[in-house]
Amino acid sequence: MTAPFSFTLNTTDGMARRGAFTTPHGTVQTPAFMPVGTQATVKGLKPEAVRAAGAEILLGNTYHLMLRPGAERVAALGGLHTFMNWPHPILTDSGGFQVMSLASLRKLTEQGVTFRSHIDGAHVTLTPERSIEIQLLLGADIVMQFDECLKLPAAREDMERAMQLSLRWGERSLRAFETAPAGHALFGIVQGGDDTGLRAASATALTAMPFHGYAVGGLAVGEPQAVMLRVVEEVTPLLPADKPRYLMGVGKPDDLIEAVARGIDMFDCVMPTRNGRHGMAFTRLGPVNLANARHADDPRPLDPDCPHPAARTYSRAYLHHLVKANELLAGMLLSEINIAYYQTLMAGMREAIAAGRFADFRDAVQSGWARGDLPPVP
Amino acid sequence: MTAPFSFTLNTTDGMARRGAFTTPHGTVQTPAFMPVGTQATVKGLKPEAVRAAGAEILLGNTYHLMLRPGAERVAALGGLHTFMNWPHPILTDSGGFQVMSLASLRKLTEQGVTFRSHIDGAHVTLTPERSIEIQLLLGADIVMQFDECLKLPAAREDMERAMQLSLRWGERSLRAFETAPAGHALFGIVQGGDDTGLRAASATALTAMPFHGYAVGGLAVGEPQAVMLRVVEEVTPLLPADKPRYLMGVGKPDDLIEAVARGIDMFDCVMPTRNGRHGMAFTRLGPVNLANARHADDPRPLDPDCPHPAARTYSRAYLHHLVKANELLAGMLLSEINIAYYQTLMAGMREAIAAGRFADFRDAVQSGWARGDLPPVP
Numbered sequence: 001m002t003a004p005f006s007f008t009l010n011t012t013d014g015m016a017r018r019g020a021f022t023t024p025h026g027t028v029q030t031p032a033f034m035p036v037g038t039q040a041t042v043k044g045l046k047p048e049a050v051r052a053a054g055a056e057i058l059l060g061n062t063y064h065l066m067l068r069p070g071a072e073r074v075a076a077l078g079g080l081h082t083f084m085n086w087p088h089p090i091l092t093d094s095g096g097f098q099v100m101s102l103a104s105l106r107k108l109t110e111q112g113v114t115f116r117s118h119i120d121g122a123h124v125t126l127t128p129e130r131s132i133e134i135q136l137l138l139g140a141d142i143v144m145q146f147d148e149c150l151k152l153p154a155a156r157e158d159m160e161r162a163m164q165l166s167l168r169w170g171e172r173s174l175r176a177f178e179t180a181p182a183g184h185a186l187f188g189i190v191q192g193g194d195d196t197g198l199r200a201a202s203a204t205a206l207t208a209m210p211f212h213g214y215a216v217g218g219l220a221v222g223e224p225q226a227v228m229l230r231v232v233e234e235v236t237p238l239l240p241a242d243k244p245r246y247l248m249g250v251g252k253p254d255d256l257i258e259a260v261a262r263g264i265d266m267f268d269c270v271m272p273t274r275n276g277r278h279g280m281a282f283t284r285l286g287p288v289n290l291a292n293a294r295h296a297d298d299p300r301p302l303d304p305d306c307p308h309p310a311a312r313t314y315s316r317a318y319l320h321h322l323v324k325a326n327e328l329l330a331g332m333l334l335s336e337i338n339i340a341y342y343q344t345l346m347a348g349m350r351e352a353i354a355a356g357r358f359a360d361f362r363d364a365v366q367s368g369w370a371r372g373d374l375p376p377v378p
Numbered sequence: 379m380t381a382p383f384s385f386t387l388n389t390t391d392g393m394a395r396r397g398a399f400t401t402p403h404g405t406v407q408t409p410a411f412m413p414v415g416t417q418a419t420v421k422g423l424k425p426e427a428v429r430a431a432g433a434e435i436l437l438g439n440t441y442h443l444m445l446r447p448g449a450e451r452v453a454a455l456g457g458l459h460t461f462m463n464w465p466h467p468i469l470t471d472s473g474g475f476q477v478m479s480l481a482s483l484r485k486l487t488e489q490g491v492t493f494r495s496h497i498d499g500a501h502v503t504l505t506p507e508r509s510i511e512i513q514l515l516l517g518a519d520i521v522m523q524f525d526e527c528l529k530l531p532a533a534r535e536d537m538e539r540a541m542q543l544s545l546r547w548g549e550r551s552l553r554a555f556e557t558a559p560a561g562h563a564l565f566g567i568v569q570g571g572d573d574t575g576l577r578a579a580s581a582t583a584l585t586a587m588p589f590h591g592y593a594v595g596g597l598a599v600g601e602p603q604a605v606m607l608r609v610v611e612e613v614t615p616l617l618p619a620d621k622p623r624y625l626m627g628v629g630k631p632d633d634l635i636e637a638v639a640r641g642i643d644m645f646d647c648v649m650p651t652r653n654g655r656h657g658m659a660f661t662r663l664g665p666v667n668l669a670n671a672r673h674a675d676d677p678r679p680l681d682p683d684c685p686h687p688a689a690r691t692y693s694r695a696y697l698h699h700l701v702k703a704n705e706l707l708a709g710m711l712l713s714e715i716n717i718a719y720y721q722t723l724m725a726g727m728r729e730a731i732a733a734g735r736f737a738d739f740r741d742a743v744q745s746g747w748a749r750g751d752l753p754p755v756p
Contacts, residue, residue: 041700041707069674069699077677077695085691296447299455313463317455321447322419329419331706 002183005142005212007244011354015236015263018353021213021244023089023141024183025081028056030244030265031349033256033342034091035272039064040074040084043273044328044335047086053308053336054343057089057141059268062134063098067117067124071137079139091142091268092135094173094189095126097149097217097249108148110165128172136180143180144215145173147189152223159193162218163202166191174209185212187246193218194227196234203238213244216264220249229258236263253282253345254369257362260349272338277331279323282341283311286369290334295320298377308340380561383520383590385622389732393614393641396731399591399622401467401519402561403459406434408622408643409727411634411720412469413650417442418452418462421651422706422713425464431686431714432721435467435519437646440512441476445495445502449515457517469520469646470513472551472567473504475527475595475627486526488543506550514558521558522593523551525567530601537571540596541580544569552587563590565624571596572605574612581616591622594642598627607636614641631660631723632747635740638727650716655709657701660719661689664747668712673698676755686718 002024011018019030035042035050038061042050050058060080065071077083080090096113099106103115103124112127131146147166150158170188177186188211192198206214216235219228232247239245246266247259256267272282279291283303288295298316306312310333322330345365352361380402389396397408413420413428416439420428428436438458443449455461458468474491477484481493481502490505506524513521525544528536548566555564566589570576584592594613597606610625617623624644625637634645650660657669661681676694684690688711700708723743730739 039699039703039705040696041705044706044710046707046710068703069695073675073695076675077693083693083696083699085696297451297454315455315461317447317451318418318461318463321417321461325417325446327417327419328422328706328709329424332422332424332710 002181005183005185007213007242009241011356013353013356013358014261015233016260016349016353016358017263017265018350019244019265023185025087025089025141026056028089029350031256031260031346031353032057032266033346034059034266034268035339035342036061036268036270037084037086038270039068040080042335042339044277044332045273045339047084049336050086050339051088053340054347055339057091058086060090060092060138060140061098062092062095062131062138063102065092065138066095066126066134067119067122071134075137075139081139089141090139092138092140092144093248094131094135094144094146096131096147099126100149100151110168112146128169129176132173132176132180132186136184140184142185142187142213143177145170145186145188145211147191147217149191149218149221150193151221152194152218152227154193156193156195156198159191159195159198163191163193163198167202167205170206170209170211174211187211187213187215189215189217189248190235191218194223194231199231199235200238203235207238207240211243213246214239215246215248217248219247220251220255220269225255225258228255229262232259232264233262239263253342254366256342256345257349257365260353261358261362272342273335276335276338279330279334281311281319281334282338283373284365284368285371285373288373290316290319290323290330292320294376300374300377302337306337306341307344308337311337311340380559383561383563385591385620387619389734391731391734391736392639393611394638394727394731394736395641395643396728397622397643401563403465403467403519404434406467407728409634409638409724409731410435410644411724412437412644412646413717413720414439414646414648415462415464416648417446418458420713420717422655422710423651423717425462427714428464428717429466431718432725433717435469436464438468438470438516438518439476440470440473440509440516441480441504443470443516444473444504444512445497445500449512453515453517459517467519468517470516470518470522471626472509472513472522472524474509474525477504478527478529488546490524506547507554510551510554510558510564514562518562520563520565520591521555523548523564523566523589525569525595527569527596527599528571529599530572530596530605532571534571534573534576537569537573537576541569541571541576545580545583548584548587548589552589565589565591565593567593567595567626568613569596572601572609577609577613578616581613585616585618589621591624592617593624593626595626597625598629598633598647603633603636606633607640610637610642611640617641631720632744634720634723635727635743639736639740650720651713654713654716657708657712659689659697659712660716661751662743662746663749663751666751668694668697668701668708670698672754678752678755680715684715684719685722686715689715689718
């Protein structure tokens with residue numbers, strides 16, 4: 001018998017929380033960053049490299065996987081863990097966000113969303129019940145409720161309508177999840193745009209429902225960082241302390257550290273791999289654009305003090321060359337370096353919270369970014 | 379003091395040869411296949427993965443590297459081995475072949491070739507002296523003479539002119555190489571197109587010059603396999619037994635096994651990585667096109683008996699999905715699987731020659747390819 005999903009809160013330091021949750025595929029230390037494996041692969045990394053970079057859990061996209069290769073197919077092949085050779089925990093999103101951002105000809109009703117596939121134009125319907133079914137076919141350790149996600153800024157009436165609909169879809173997601181195998185978890189998603197009252201109403205209603213964890217959704221969709229952080233710090237005090245809190249689709253390294261300071265436990269974002277494919281590295285010294293000609297003759301590694309080998313092994317000149325030559329290895333190395341940097345940052349936060357010195361850690365990390373990259377080679 | 383380049387012929391089995399050569403960066407067992415690292419990277423593989431796949435030497439392209447990042451820059455950064463983090467032997471070509479196939483507005487004179495860069499249109503001149511200088515700046519363990527390479531079919535008078543010019547450029551390459559540091563080797567290149575007499579004249583003239591090894595160039599440029607193998611078997615008896623023989627730009631697995639049967643020791647080709655990026659895997663069962671829909675629901679690995687983990691770990695269904703989804707990981711895994719297959723094939727040939735059973739090995743391998751891929755899933 002599989003043990004039920006469980007979350008342990010070990011320590012707090014201000015609002016920052018140090019904990020862990022346990023799933024059928026293993027335990028994840030929090031605060032945690034989940035690399036995104038959109039199409040059953042974290043772009044540019046073998047799964048063992050994702051693990052070696054420090055990741056304990058990754059995110060799969062319901063929208064992409066339902067369209068290709070298909071949830072029933074993945075289930076017949078043994079589930080997503082087997083399919084992509086990632087025997088560690090997986091969280092899947094509900095598809096709601098990608099329907100908004102990728103699909104065309106959407107038609108939204110109380111029942112669900114009908115849209116055309118961005119791959120082959122096929123008509124597809126996604127409902128709370130089907131989203132949960134797909135996520136369980138994939139075998140996700142953590143399943144997300146189906147929700148409606150708006151871009152910001154949005155009119156208050158639209159935000160309220162979407163929030164209320166998401167609440168009703170949350171209830172339907174819970175009912176659809178009742179027959180799930182033991183050990184899987186279902187998270188509710190707080191919506192309400194950038195409106196304080198709507199967010200509070202959403203959080204209050206959701207926390208009355210028996211979810212295993214709570215996400216803050218509908219952020220990192222165009223609003224300034226200050227707005228995002230204001231919503232986070234309004235919402236987290238309304239969430240139960242004994243369940244994990246997940247800020248969806250976030251973000252830059254500074255977003256992570258500021259959201260952890262406001263009580264968030266989990267994150268996902270494509271930024272480490274997407275920016276890596278575009279020649280950008282995240283480092284202790286701030287972001288470094290390897291396409292810049294200043295690196296062309298620089299024999300120094302990206303960061304000699306980085307725990308990840310690729311950041312210490314290859315010269316900036318070589319990385320610059322790979323980027324300019326549009327070589328696959330550029331995206332491979334920079335994506336891996338970035339995933340590893342994010343994981344190192346999370347590990348640093350976990351250690352600092354446990355030691356009661358999170359504020360000092362945050363200052364030190366942000367000062368490093370503010371000082372910026374190495375001076376040019378003399 | 380670095381030991382001089384040396385070649386040892388251990389065993390022969392028919393015309394097939396089992397040997398090894400030693401360079402400043404290590405020893406290479408022959409027959410050997412050299413993966414191609416065109417732009418200072420074997421496309422889609424980290425250098426440690428190239429080594430783990432069994433490669434002991436790789437090829438760098440003078441033409442590409444002189445244009446970007448530039449030979450003087452690579453030298454200032456410690457040479458190609460350091461630059462690309464490949465501490466093992468490297469052979470560089472002379473640039474002659476790529477000038478023919480990639481550059482525009484070529485002007486060929488006795489002195490050399492002037493052309494426009496395919497990257498930025500810059501006017502560049504390559505001579506035997508500059509080609510050798512570039513290859514030594516890169517730090518190649520094995521340097522190739524500068525030659526003129528024609529496409530086939532070609533008129534006999536063109537083949538004769540190019541062959542004679544390549545002989546004179548070979549002499550100039552030797553003179554330019556006189557001041558090379560100890561340990562580096564210079565190979566001459568037999569030209570003469572598909573003409574028996576021209577090839578013999580080229581081989582006879584070159585073997586009178588003190589090269590460390592001999593290449594057969596100007597093949598795999600459009601001619602049928604039978605023509606290529608006929609030229610190889612005409613040329614190899616004219617080459618000294620105590621020096622390595624390199625068939626440039628070849629080839630498919632069957633080309634390798636047939637050329638080893640005719641006395642060739644070394645190969646290079648982009649096919650394992652290029653075909654890998656296009657969804658094709660080389661296996662014991664022949665080539666497998668992973669883009670084919672027959673693989674979409676196939677849980678079996680590509681080849682459960684392959685020594686390389688990636689060929690045993692991932693299902694055909696997953697590889698098919700990655701190819702269809704145009705994911706980086708498709709090219710990464712298939713390129714690595716293909717490099718490993720080529721290396722396994724070479725290792726099999728070496729073992730068979732040493733055991734005096736090369737003909738049986740060749741039959742068994744070719745029978746495996748002829749039987750073809752696995753039957754469909756029942």
